[in-house]
Amino acid sequence: MTLFDGIYPFYLQQRKVAVLDVSTIIVIVVFLTFTCSFLLIIPGIRGRAVSLPFLAAVQFTGDWETGWVTANTSYKSFSHAMVNADIGLHVGLAGVNITLMGNPVNQVNETIDYNEYFAWNFDADYDHSYNEGLERGLPSPILYVAEKFTTHSPCNMHRQYRISGHYASATLWVAFCTWLISNMLFSMPVLVYGGYMLLVTGAFMIFSLLSFSTVRNSSMCLIQFGTATLHISYGGSFWLTLVIGLLCFVAGITVVVLHYFNLDLLKTFFDLRDDKAEECQEMTEVYVNTHCVNKGLCLSEPPKLNPNSI
Known part of the structure:
Protein backbone atom coordinates (compact mmCIF):
# COMPACT_ATOMS: atom_id res chain seq x y z
CA MET A 1 0.00 0.00 0.00
CA THR A 2 1.27 3.46 -0.89
CA LEU A 3 0.27 7.00 -0.08
CA PHE A 4 1.20 10.47 -1.28
CA ASP A 5 2.19 9.65 -4.88
CA GLY A 6 4.03 6.41 -4.30
CA ILE A 7 5.75 7.24 -1.00
CA TYR A 8 5.44 4.51 1.57
CA PRO A 9 3.91 5.73 4.83
CA PHE A 10 5.40 5.23 8.27
CA TYR A 11 8.94 5.05 6.85
CA LEU A 12 11.49 7.84 7.18
CA GLN A 13 12.17 9.62 3.89
CA GLN A 14 15.51 11.17 3.05
CA ARG A 15 15.28 14.98 3.44
CA LYS A 16 16.25 17.00 0.41
CA VAL A 17 17.57 20.51 0.14
CA ALA A 18 15.23 22.88 -1.70
CA VAL A 19 16.51 24.04 -5.06
CA LEU A 20 16.93 27.71 -5.90
CA ASP A 21 13.90 29.63 -7.11
CA VAL A 22 14.01 29.30 -10.90
CA SER A 23 11.82 32.36 -11.49
CA THR A 24 14.18 34.54 -9.44
CA ILE A 25 17.17 33.28 -11.43
CA ILE A 26 15.38 34.08 -14.71
CA VAL A 27 14.58 37.63 -13.55
CA ILE A 28 18.18 38.22 -12.45
CA VAL A 29 19.57 36.95 -15.78
CA VAL A 30 17.13 39.08 -17.79
CA PHE A 31 17.98 42.29 -15.93
CA LEU A 32 21.72 41.57 -16.03
CA THR A 33 21.44 41.10 -19.80
CA PHE A 34 19.49 44.36 -20.04
CA THR A 35 22.16 46.17 -18.00
CA CYS A 36 25.07 44.85 -20.06
CA SER A 37 23.31 45.73 -23.32
CA PHE A 38 22.50 49.22 -22.04
CA LEU A 39 26.13 49.81 -21.02
CA LEU A 40 27.31 48.73 -24.46
CA ILE A 41 25.03 51.07 -26.41
CA ILE A 42 25.08 54.08 -24.07
CA PRO A 43 28.25 55.65 -25.64
CA GLY A 44 26.31 56.09 -28.90
CA ILE A 45 23.22 57.63 -27.32
CA ARG A 46 22.91 61.41 -27.46
CA GLY A 47 22.31 62.26 -23.85
CA ARG A 48 23.32 60.14 -20.89
CA ALA A 49 20.58 58.17 -19.16
CA VAL A 50 20.73 57.05 -15.55
CA SER A 51 20.94 53.25 -15.49
CA LEU A 52 19.09 51.71 -12.52
CA PRO A 53 17.78 48.33 -13.76
CA PHE A 54 17.91 46.78 -10.29
CA LEU A 55 14.96 49.02 -9.44
CA ALA A 56 12.79 46.17 -10.69
CA ALA A 57 15.13 43.40 -9.55
CA VAL A 58 14.57 44.17 -5.85
CA GLN A 59 10.94 43.23 -6.40
CA PHE A 60 11.97 39.57 -6.48
CA THR A 61 14.63 39.49 -3.76
CA GLY A 62 13.94 37.87 -0.41
CA ASP A 63 16.06 39.88 2.00
CA TRP A 64 13.96 42.93 2.82
CA GLU A 65 14.10 41.65 6.40
CA THR A 66 16.50 39.00 7.68
CA GLY A 67 17.29 37.28 10.94
CA TRP A 68 19.42 34.39 12.23
CA VAL A 69 19.61 32.44 15.43
CA THR A 70 21.64 29.46 16.63
CA ALA A 71 19.72 27.14 18.92
CA ASN A 72 19.35 23.61 20.23
CA THR A 73 15.96 22.46 19.01
CA SER A 74 13.96 19.36 18.26
CA TYR A 75 14.38 18.15 14.72
CA LYS A 76 11.22 16.11 14.10
CA SER A 77 7.75 15.86 15.47
CA PHE A 78 7.12 13.03 17.95
CA SER A 79 10.86 12.65 18.54
CA HIS A 80 13.09 13.62 21.45
CA ALA A 81 16.19 14.01 19.24
CA MET A 82 17.80 17.44 19.59
CA VAL A 83 20.02 19.12 17.05
CA ASN A 84 22.15 22.26 17.03
CA ALA A 85 21.37 24.37 13.99
CA ASP A 86 21.36 27.85 12.49
CA ILE A 87 17.82 29.02 11.69
CA GLY A 88 17.37 31.90 9.27
CA LEU A 89 14.34 33.91 8.23
CA HIS A 90 14.33 36.05 5.09
CA VAL A 91 11.25 38.16 4.36
CA GLY A 92 10.53 39.46 0.86
CA LEU A 93 7.69 41.37 -0.73
CA ALA A 94 6.02 38.16 -1.94
CA GLY A 95 6.84 35.59 0.73
CA VAL A 96 9.28 34.24 3.29
CA ASN A 97 12.31 32.00 2.97
CA ILE A 98 13.26 29.82 5.95
CA THR A 99 16.71 28.28 6.23
CA LEU A 100 17.84 25.45 8.50
CA MET A 101 21.50 24.40 8.60
CA GLY A 102 22.91 22.00 11.16
CA ASN A 103 26.09 22.53 13.18
CA PRO A 104 27.54 20.22 11.88
CA VAL A 105 25.46 19.53 8.79
CA ASN A 106 25.35 15.76 9.36
CA GLN A 107 23.41 14.96 12.54
CA VAL A 108 21.00 12.20 13.63
CA ASN A 109 22.00 10.23 10.51
CA GLU A 110 20.65 12.94 8.19
CA THR A 111 21.91 15.97 6.27
CA ILE A 112 20.39 19.06 7.85
CA ASP A 113 20.51 21.67 5.11
CA TYR A 114 17.15 23.16 4.12
CA ASN A 115 15.98 26.25 2.32
CA GLU A 116 12.18 26.46 1.99
CA TYR A 117 10.16 29.23 0.37
CA PHE A 118 6.52 30.05 1.22
CA ALA A 119 4.82 32.60 -1.07
CA TRP A 120 1.85 34.85 -0.33
CA ASN A 121 1.49 36.79 -3.61
CA PHE A 122 -1.72 36.89 -5.63
CA ASP A 123 -1.10 33.64 -7.52
CA ALA A 124 0.05 31.64 -4.48
CA ASP A 125 -1.74 30.37 -1.39
CA TYR A 126 0.50 30.55 1.68
CA ASP A 127 -1.63 28.17 3.74
CA HIS A 128 -1.58 25.63 0.91
CA SER A 129 2.24 25.82 0.76
CA TYR A 130 2.38 25.37 4.53
CA ASN A 131 0.09 22.32 4.38
CA GLU A 132 2.28 20.83 1.65
CA GLY A 133 5.25 21.28 3.97
CA LEU A 134 3.38 19.38 6.68
CA GLU A 135 2.66 16.54 4.26
CA ARG A 136 6.29 16.39 3.15
CA GLY A 137 7.40 16.20 6.76
CA LEU A 138 9.61 19.27 6.91
CA PRO A 139 11.70 19.70 10.07
CA SER A 140 9.94 21.15 13.09
CA PRO A 141 11.95 24.43 13.23
CA ILE A 142 10.93 25.31 9.65
CA LEU A 143 7.28 24.49 10.27
CA TYR A 144 7.33 26.42 13.56
CA VAL A 145 8.57 29.61 11.87
CA ALA A 146 6.31 29.16 8.84
CA GLU A 147 3.27 28.70 11.09
CA LYS A 148 3.75 32.23 12.46
CA PHE A 149 2.87 33.62 9.02
CA THR A 150 -0.25 31.54 8.30
CA THR A 151 -3.66 33.20 8.08
CA HIS A 152 -5.02 31.35 11.12
CA SER A 153 -2.06 32.26 13.34
CA PRO A 154 -2.96 34.56 16.27
CA CYS A 155 0.17 36.59 15.47
CA ASN A 156 -1.58 38.14 12.45
CA MET A 157 1.81 38.50 10.75
CA HIS A 158 0.54 37.17 7.43
CA ARG A 159 -1.90 40.05 6.91
CA GLN A 160 0.60 42.69 8.01
CA TYR A 161 3.43 41.55 5.73
CA ARG A 162 1.21 40.64 2.79
CA ILE A 163 -0.55 44.02 2.60
CA SER A 164 2.59 46.07 3.19
CA GLY A 165 4.48 43.97 0.65
CA HIS A 166 1.81 44.47 -2.01
CA TYR A 167 1.80 48.26 -1.58
CA ALA A 168 5.60 48.40 -1.55
CA SER A 169 5.73 46.33 -4.74
CA ALA A 170 3.15 48.56 -6.47
CA THR A 171 5.00 51.78 -5.65
CA LEU A 172 8.29 50.25 -6.82
CA TRP A 173 6.75 49.42 -10.18
CA VAL A 174 5.57 53.02 -10.46
CA ALA A 175 9.11 54.17 -9.63
CA PHE A 176 10.45 51.90 -12.38
CA CYS A 177 8.05 53.49 -14.89
CA THR A 178 9.03 57.03 -13.89
CA TRP A 179 12.69 56.04 -14.20
CA LEU A 180 12.06 54.91 -17.79
CA ILE A 181 10.37 58.23 -18.55
CA SER A 182 13.30 60.15 -17.05
CA ASN A 183 15.71 58.24 -19.31
CA MET A 184 13.71 59.21 -22.38
CA LEU A 185 13.60 62.85 -21.30
CA PHE A 186 17.37 62.92 -20.75
CA SER A 187 17.80 62.00 -24.42
CA MET A 188 15.86 65.13 -25.46
CA PRO A 189 16.49 68.85 -24.99
CA VAL A 190 14.13 68.88 -21.98
CA LEU A 191 16.62 67.94 -19.30
CA VAL A 192 14.85 69.72 -16.47
CA TYR A 193 11.81 67.47 -16.87
CA GLY A 194 14.10 64.46 -16.65
CA GLY A 195 15.32 65.86 -13.34
CA TYR A 196 11.74 66.24 -12.15
CA MET A 197 11.00 62.63 -13.04
CA LEU A 198 14.08 61.51 -11.10
CA LEU A 199 12.66 63.31 -8.08
CA VAL A 200 9.36 61.49 -8.61
CA THR A 201 11.27 58.19 -8.88
CA GLY A 202 13.03 58.82 -5.57
CA ALA A 203 9.75 59.79 -3.93
CA PHE A 204 8.01 56.57 -4.95
CA MET A 205 10.98 54.51 -3.75
CA ILE A 206 10.75 56.18 -0.35
CA PHE A 207 7.00 55.53 -0.36
CA SER A 208 7.68 51.82 -0.91
CA LEU A 209 10.03 51.76 2.09
CA LEU A 210 7.46 53.53 4.25
CA SER A 211 4.82 51.03 3.17
CA PHE A 212 6.99 48.05 4.03
CA SER A 213 8.07 49.50 7.36
CA THR A 214 4.47 49.83 8.57
CA VAL A 215 4.69 46.24 9.85
CA ARG A 216 6.86 47.59 12.65
CA ASN A 217 3.95 49.67 13.94
CA SER A 218 2.08 46.57 15.13
CA SER A 219 3.10 44.08 17.79
CA MET A 220 5.21 41.18 16.53
CA CYS A 221 5.13 37.62 17.86
CA LEU A 222 8.35 36.31 19.31
CA ILE A 223 10.00 33.41 17.48
CA GLN A 224 11.74 31.49 20.25
CA PHE A 225 13.72 28.26 20.29
CA GLY A 226 14.15 27.54 23.99
CA THR A 227 16.03 30.49 25.42
CA ALA A 228 17.15 31.76 22.01
CA THR A 229 15.04 34.30 20.14
CA LEU A 230 15.10 34.94 16.39
CA HIS A 231 15.24 38.71 15.86
CA ILE A 232 14.75 40.16 12.36
CA SER A 233 15.97 43.48 11.02
CA TYR A 234 15.99 45.30 7.69
CA GLY A 235 18.02 43.48 5.05
CA GLY A 236 20.13 44.36 2.04
CA SER A 237 17.25 45.04 -0.38
CA PHE A 238 15.69 47.55 2.01
CA TRP A 239 18.91 49.53 2.45
CA LEU A 240 19.76 49.29 -1.25
CA THR A 241 16.36 50.75 -2.15
CA LEU A 242 16.91 53.55 0.37
CA VAL A 243 20.33 54.41 -1.07
CA ILE A 244 19.07 54.42 -4.66
CA GLY A 245 16.09 56.57 -3.66
CA LEU A 246 18.38 59.13 -2.05
CA LEU A 247 20.68 59.08 -5.10
CA CYS A 248 17.66 59.79 -7.31
CA PHE A 249 16.85 62.80 -5.12
CA VAL A 250 20.43 64.07 -5.32
CA ALA A 251 20.65 63.56 -9.09
CA GLY A 252 17.25 65.15 -9.69
CA ILE A 253 18.03 68.21 -7.55
CA THR A 254 21.41 68.60 -9.27
CA VAL A 255 19.83 68.55 -12.73
CA VAL A 256 17.16 71.11 -11.75
CA VAL A 257 19.70 73.44 -10.11
CA LEU A 258 22.07 73.28 -13.10
CA HIS A 259 19.18 73.98 -15.44
CA TYR A 260 18.49 77.32 -13.77
CA PHE A 261 22.07 78.36 -12.92
CA ASN A 262 24.40 76.72 -15.47
CA LEU A 263 22.46 75.35 -18.42
CA ASP A 264 25.53 75.17 -20.69
CA LEU A 265 27.35 72.86 -18.27
CA LEU A 266 24.28 70.65 -18.01
CA LYS A 267 23.95 70.39 -21.80
CA THR A 268 27.65 69.66 -22.10
CA PHE A 269 27.39 66.79 -19.63
CA PHE A 270 24.44 65.28 -21.50
CA ASP A 271 26.08 65.99 -24.88
CA LEU A 272 23.19 68.22 -25.92
CA ARG A 273 25.05 71.54 -26.34
CA ASP A 274 24.37 73.77 -29.33
CA ASP A 275 26.98 73.39 -32.06
CA LYS A 276 26.49 76.83 -33.62
CA ALA A 277 30.21 77.59 -33.66
CA GLU A 278 30.93 74.40 -35.55
CA GLU A 279 28.14 75.13 -38.04
CA CYS A 280 29.52 78.64 -38.71
Missing part, protein backbone atom coordinates in the same frame (compact mmCIF):
# COMPACT_ATOMS: atom_id res chain seq x y z
CA GLN A 281 33.00 77.23 -39.19
CA GLU A 282 31.71 74.72 -41.73
CA MET A 283 29.88 77.47 -43.65
CA THR A 284 33.01 79.68 -43.99
CA GLU A 285 35.14 76.91 -45.42
CA VAL A 286 35.80 77.36 -49.19
CA TYR A 287 36.95 74.71 -51.61
CA VAL A 288 40.09 75.73 -53.54
CA ASN A 289 41.22 73.92 -56.67
CA THR A 290 44.97 73.55 -56.20
CA HIS A 291 45.46 72.54 -59.84
CA CYS A 292 43.93 75.79 -61.02
CA VAL A 293 46.08 77.86 -58.65
CA ASN A 294 49.32 76.24 -59.79
CA LYS A 295 48.55 76.92 -63.47
CA GLY A 296 47.61 80.52 -62.85
CA LEU A 297 44.25 79.95 -64.44
CA CYS A 298 42.13 80.89 -61.48
CA LEU A 299 40.79 84.37 -61.13
CA SER A 300 40.96 86.02 -57.75
CA GLU A 301 37.83 87.99 -58.63
CA PRO A 302 34.92 87.15 -60.87
CA PRO A 303 35.22 88.72 -64.37
CA LYS A 304 33.55 92.07 -64.93
CA LEU A 305 31.27 92.47 -67.85
CA ASN A 306 31.90 95.30 -70.33
CA PRO A 307 28.67 97.21 -70.80
CA ASN A 308 29.69 98.20 -74.36
CA SER A 309 29.88 94.58 -75.35
CA ILE A 310 26.24 93.99 -74.53
Whole structure:
Protein backbone atom coordinates (compact mmCIF):
# COMPACT_ATOMS: atom_id res chain seq x y z
CA MET A 1 0.00 0.00 0.00
CA THR A 2 1.27 3.46 -0.89
CA LEU A 3 0.27 7.00 -0.08
CA PHE A 4 1.20 10.47 -1.28
CA ASP A 5 2.19 9.65 -4.88
CA GLY A 6 4.03 6.41 -4.30
CA ILE A 7 5.75 7.24 -1.00
CA TYR A 8 5.44 4.51 1.57
CA PRO A 9 3.91 5.73 4.83
CA PHE A 10 5.40 5.23 8.27
CA TYR A 11 8.94 5.05 6.85
CA LEU A 12 11.49 7.84 7.18
CA GLN A 13 12.17 9.62 3.89
CA GLN A 14 15.51 11.17 3.05
CA ARG A 15 15.28 14.98 3.44
CA LYS A 16 16.25 17.00 0.41
CA VAL A 17 17.57 20.51 0.14
CA ALA A 18 15.23 22.88 -1.70
CA VAL A 19 16.51 24.04 -5.06
CA LEU A 20 16.93 27.71 -5.90
CA ASP A 21 13.90 29.63 -7.11
CA VAL A 22 14.01 29.30 -10.90
CA SER A 23 11.82 32.36 -11.49
CA THR A 24 14.18 34.54 -9.44
CA ILE A 25 17.17 33.28 -11.43
CA ILE A 26 15.38 34.08 -14.71
CA VAL A 27 14.58 37.63 -13.55
CA ILE A 28 18.18 38.22 -12.45
CA VAL A 29 19.57 36.95 -15.78
CA VAL A 30 17.13 39.08 -17.79
CA PHE A 31 17.98 42.29 -15.93
CA LEU A 32 21.72 41.57 -16.03
CA THR A 33 21.44 41.10 -19.80
CA PHE A 34 19.49 44.36 -20.04
CA THR A 35 22.16 46.17 -18.00
CA CYS A 36 25.07 44.85 -20.06
CA SER A 37 23.31 45.73 -23.32
CA PHE A 38 22.50 49.22 -22.04
CA LEU A 39 26.13 49.81 -21.02
CA LEU A 40 27.31 48.73 -24.46
CA ILE A 41 25.03 51.07 -26.41
CA ILE A 42 25.08 54.08 -24.07
CA PRO A 43 28.25 55.65 -25.64
CA GLY A 44 26.31 56.09 -28.90
CA ILE A 45 23.22 57.63 -27.32
CA ARG A 46 22.91 61.41 -27.46
CA GLY A 47 22.31 62.26 -23.85
CA ARG A 48 23.32 60.14 -20.89
CA ALA A 49 20.58 58.17 -19.16
CA VAL A 50 20.73 57.05 -15.55
CA SER A 51 20.94 53.25 -15.49
CA LEU A 52 19.09 51.71 -12.52
CA PRO A 53 17.78 48.33 -13.76
CA PHE A 54 17.91 46.78 -10.29
CA LEU A 55 14.96 49.02 -9.44
CA ALA A 56 12.79 46.17 -10.69
CA ALA A 57 15.13 43.40 -9.55
CA VAL A 58 14.57 44.17 -5.85
CA GLN A 59 10.94 43.23 -6.40
CA PHE A 60 11.97 39.57 -6.48
CA THR A 61 14.63 39.49 -3.76
CA GLY A 62 13.94 37.87 -0.41
CA ASP A 63 16.06 39.88 2.00
CA TRP A 64 13.96 42.93 2.82
CA GLU A 65 14.10 41.65 6.40
CA THR A 66 16.50 39.00 7.68
CA GLY A 67 17.29 37.28 10.94
CA TRP A 68 19.42 34.39 12.23
CA VAL A 69 19.61 32.44 15.43
CA THR A 70 21.64 29.46 16.63
CA ALA A 71 19.72 27.14 18.92
CA ASN A 72 19.35 23.61 20.23
CA THR A 73 15.96 22.46 19.01
CA SER A 74 13.96 19.36 18.26
CA TYR A 75 14.38 18.15 14.72
CA LYS A 76 11.22 16.11 14.10
CA SER A 77 7.75 15.86 15.47
CA PHE A 78 7.12 13.03 17.95
CA SER A 79 10.86 12.65 18.54
CA HIS A 80 13.09 13.62 21.45
CA ALA A 81 16.19 14.01 19.24
CA MET A 82 17.80 17.44 19.59
CA VAL A 83 20.02 19.12 17.05
CA ASN A 84 22.15 22.26 17.03
CA ALA A 85 21.37 24.37 13.99
CA ASP A 86 21.36 27.85 12.49
CA ILE A 87 17.82 29.02 11.69
CA GLY A 88 17.37 31.90 9.27
CA LEU A 89 14.34 33.91 8.23
CA HIS A 90 14.33 36.05 5.09
CA VAL A 91 11.25 38.16 4.36
CA GLY A 92 10.53 39.46 0.86
CA LEU A 93 7.69 41.37 -0.73
CA ALA A 94 6.02 38.16 -1.94
CA GLY A 95 6.84 35.59 0.73
CA VAL A 96 9.28 34.24 3.29
CA ASN A 97 12.31 32.00 2.97
CA ILE A 98 13.26 29.82 5.95
CA THR A 99 16.71 28.28 6.23
CA LEU A 100 17.84 25.45 8.50
CA MET A 101 21.50 24.40 8.60
CA GLY A 102 22.91 22.00 11.16
CA ASN A 103 26.09 22.53 13.18
CA PRO A 104 27.54 20.22 11.88
CA VAL A 105 25.46 19.53 8.79
CA ASN A 106 25.35 15.76 9.36
CA GLN A 107 23.41 14.96 12.54
CA VAL A 108 21.00 12.20 13.63
CA ASN A 109 22.00 10.23 10.51
CA GLU A 110 20.65 12.94 8.19
CA THR A 111 21.91 15.97 6.27
CA ILE A 112 20.39 19.06 7.85
CA ASP A 113 20.51 21.67 5.11
CA TYR A 114 17.15 23.16 4.12
CA ASN A 115 15.98 26.25 2.32
CA GLU A 116 12.18 26.46 1.99
CA TYR A 117 10.16 29.23 0.37
CA PHE A 118 6.52 30.05 1.22
CA ALA A 119 4.82 32.60 -1.07
CA TRP A 120 1.85 34.85 -0.33
CA ASN A 121 1.49 36.79 -3.61
CA PHE A 122 -1.72 36.89 -5.63
CA ASP A 123 -1.10 33.64 -7.52
CA ALA A 124 0.05 31.64 -4.48
CA ASP A 125 -1.74 30.37 -1.39
CA TYR A 126 0.50 30.55 1.68
CA ASP A 127 -1.63 28.17 3.74
CA HIS A 128 -1.58 25.63 0.91
CA SER A 129 2.24 25.82 0.76
CA TYR A 130 2.38 25.37 4.53
CA ASN A 131 0.09 22.32 4.38
CA GLU A 132 2.28 20.83 1.65
CA GLY A 133 5.25 21.28 3.97
CA LEU A 134 3.38 19.38 6.68
CA GLU A 135 2.66 16.54 4.26
CA ARG A 136 6.29 16.39 3.15
CA GLY A 137 7.40 16.20 6.76
CA LEU A 138 9.61 19.27 6.91
CA PRO A 139 11.70 19.70 10.07
CA SER A 140 9.94 21.15 13.09
CA PRO A 141 11.95 24.43 13.23
CA ILE A 142 10.93 25.31 9.65
CA LEU A 143 7.28 24.49 10.27
CA TYR A 144 7.33 26.42 13.56
CA VAL A 145 8.57 29.61 11.87
CA ALA A 146 6.31 29.16 8.84
CA GLU A 147 3.27 28.70 11.09
CA LYS A 148 3.75 32.23 12.46
CA PHE A 149 2.87 33.62 9.02
CA THR A 150 -0.25 31.54 8.30
CA THR A 151 -3.66 33.20 8.08
CA HIS A 152 -5.02 31.35 11.12
CA SER A 153 -2.06 32.26 13.34
CA PRO A 154 -2.96 34.56 16.27
CA CYS A 155 0.17 36.59 15.47
CA ASN A 156 -1.58 38.14 12.45
CA MET A 157 1.81 38.50 10.75
CA HIS A 158 0.54 37.17 7.43
CA ARG A 159 -1.90 40.05 6.91
CA GLN A 160 0.60 42.69 8.01
CA TYR A 161 3.43 41.55 5.73
CA ARG A 162 1.21 40.64 2.79
CA ILE A 163 -0.55 44.02 2.60
CA SER A 164 2.59 46.07 3.19
CA GLY A 165 4.48 43.97 0.65
CA HIS A 166 1.81 44.47 -2.01
CA TYR A 167 1.80 48.26 -1.58
CA ALA A 168 5.60 48.40 -1.55
CA SER A 169 5.73 46.33 -4.74
CA ALA A 170 3.15 48.56 -6.47
CA THR A 171 5.00 51.78 -5.65
CA LEU A 172 8.29 50.25 -6.82
CA TRP A 173 6.75 49.42 -10.18
CA VAL A 174 5.57 53.02 -10.46
CA ALA A 175 9.11 54.17 -9.63
CA PHE A 176 10.45 51.90 -12.38
CA CYS A 177 8.05 53.49 -14.89
CA THR A 178 9.03 57.03 -13.89
CA TRP A 179 12.69 56.04 -14.20
CA LEU A 180 12.06 54.91 -17.79
CA ILE A 181 10.37 58.23 -18.55
CA SER A 182 13.30 60.15 -17.05
CA ASN A 183 15.71 58.24 -19.31
CA MET A 184 13.71 59.21 -22.38
CA LEU A 185 13.60 62.85 -21.30
CA PHE A 186 17.37 62.92 -20.75
CA SER A 187 17.80 62.00 -24.42
CA MET A 188 15.86 65.13 -25.46
CA PRO A 189 16.49 68.85 -24.99
CA VAL A 190 14.13 68.88 -21.98
CA LEU A 191 16.62 67.94 -19.30
CA VAL A 192 14.85 69.72 -16.47
CA TYR A 193 11.81 67.47 -16.87
CA GLY A 194 14.10 64.46 -16.65
CA GLY A 195 15.32 65.86 -13.34
CA TYR A 196 11.74 66.24 -12.15
CA MET A 197 11.00 62.63 -13.04
CA LEU A 198 14.08 61.51 -11.10
CA LEU A 199 12.66 63.31 -8.08
CA VAL A 200 9.36 61.49 -8.61
CA THR A 201 11.27 58.19 -8.88
CA GLY A 202 13.03 58.82 -5.57
CA ALA A 203 9.75 59.79 -3.93
CA PHE A 204 8.01 56.57 -4.95
CA MET A 205 10.98 54.51 -3.75
CA ILE A 206 10.75 56.18 -0.35
CA PHE A 207 7.00 55.53 -0.36
CA SER A 208 7.68 51.82 -0.91
CA LEU A 209 10.03 51.76 2.09
CA LEU A 210 7.46 53.53 4.25
CA SER A 211 4.82 51.03 3.17
CA PHE A 212 6.99 48.05 4.03
CA SER A 213 8.07 49.50 7.36
CA THR A 214 4.47 49.83 8.57
CA VAL A 215 4.69 46.24 9.85
CA ARG A 216 6.86 47.59 12.65
CA ASN A 217 3.95 49.67 13.94
CA SER A 218 2.08 46.57 15.13
CA SER A 219 3.10 44.08 17.79
CA MET A 220 5.21 41.18 16.53
CA CYS A 221 5.13 37.62 17.86
CA LEU A 222 8.35 36.31 19.31
CA ILE A 223 10.00 33.41 17.48
CA GLN A 224 11.74 31.49 20.25
CA PHE A 225 13.72 28.26 20.29
CA GLY A 226 14.15 27.54 23.99
CA THR A 227 16.03 30.49 25.42
CA ALA A 228 17.15 31.76 22.01
CA THR A 229 15.04 34.30 20.14
CA LEU A 230 15.10 34.94 16.39
CA HIS A 231 15.24 38.71 15.86
CA ILE A 232 14.75 40.16 12.36
CA SER A 233 15.97 43.48 11.02
CA TYR A 234 15.99 45.30 7.69
CA GLY A 235 18.02 43.48 5.05
CA GLY A 236 20.13 44.36 2.04
CA SER A 237 17.25 45.04 -0.38
CA PHE A 238 15.69 47.55 2.01
CA TRP A 239 18.91 49.53 2.45
CA LEU A 240 19.76 49.29 -1.25
CA THR A 241 16.36 50.75 -2.15
CA LEU A 242 16.91 53.55 0.37
CA VAL A 243 20.33 54.41 -1.07
CA ILE A 244 19.07 54.42 -4.66
CA GLY A 245 16.09 56.57 -3.66
CA LEU A 246 18.38 59.13 -2.05
CA LEU A 247 20.68 59.08 -5.10
CA CYS A 248 17.66 59.79 -7.31
CA PHE A 249 16.85 62.80 -5.12
CA VAL A 250 20.43 64.07 -5.32
CA ALA A 251 20.65 63.56 -9.09
CA GLY A 252 17.25 65.15 -9.69
CA ILE A 253 18.03 68.21 -7.55
CA THR A 254 21.41 68.60 -9.27
CA VAL A 255 19.83 68.55 -12.73
CA VAL A 256 17.16 71.11 -11.75
CA VAL A 257 19.70 73.44 -10.11
CA LEU A 258 22.07 73.28 -13.10
CA HIS A 259 19.18 73.98 -15.44
CA TYR A 260 18.49 77.32 -13.77
CA PHE A 261 22.07 78.36 -12.92
CA ASN A 262 24.40 76.72 -15.47
CA LEU A 263 22.46 75.35 -18.42
CA ASP A 264 25.53 75.17 -20.69
CA LEU A 265 27.35 72.86 -18.27
CA LEU A 266 24.28 70.65 -18.01
CA LYS A 267 23.95 70.39 -21.80
CA THR A 268 27.65 69.66 -22.10
CA PHE A 269 27.39 66.79 -19.63
CA PHE A 270 24.44 65.28 -21.50
CA ASP A 271 26.08 65.99 -24.88
CA LEU A 272 23.19 68.22 -25.92
CA ARG A 273 25.05 71.54 -26.34
CA ASP A 274 24.37 73.77 -29.33
CA ASP A 275 26.98 73.39 -32.06
CA LYS A 276 26.49 76.83 -33.62
CA ALA A 277 30.21 77.59 -33.66
CA GLU A 278 30.93 74.40 -35.55
CA GLU A 279 28.14 75.13 -38.04
CA CYS A 280 29.52 78.64 -38.71
CA GLN A 281 33.00 77.23 -39.19
CA GLU A 282 31.71 74.72 -41.73
CA MET A 283 29.88 77.47 -43.65
CA THR A 284 33.01 79.68 -43.99
CA GLU A 285 35.14 76.91 -45.42
CA VAL A 286 35.80 77.36 -49.19
CA TYR A 287 36.95 74.71 -51.61
CA VAL A 288 40.09 75.73 -53.54
CA ASN A 289 41.22 73.92 -56.67
CA THR A 290 44.97 73.55 -56.20
CA HIS A 291 45.46 72.54 -59.84
CA CYS A 292 43.93 75.79 -61.02
CA VAL A 293 46.08 77.86 -58.65
CA ASN A 294 49.32 76.24 -59.79
CA LYS A 295 48.55 76.92 -63.47
CA GLY A 296 47.61 80.52 -62.85
CA LEU A 297 44.25 79.95 -64.44
CA CYS A 298 42.13 80.89 -61.48
CA LEU A 299 40.79 84.37 -61.13
CA SER A 300 40.96 86.02 -57.75
CA GLU A 301 37.83 87.99 -58.63
CA PRO A 302 34.92 87.15 -60.87
CA PRO A 303 35.22 88.72 -64.37
CA LYS A 304 33.55 92.07 -64.93
CA LEU A 305 31.27 92.47 -67.85
CA ASN A 306 31.90 95.30 -70.33
CA PRO A 307 28.67 97.21 -70.80
CA ASN A 308 29.69 98.20 -74.36
CA SER A 309 29.88 94.58 -75.35
CA ILE A 310 26.24 93.99 -74.53
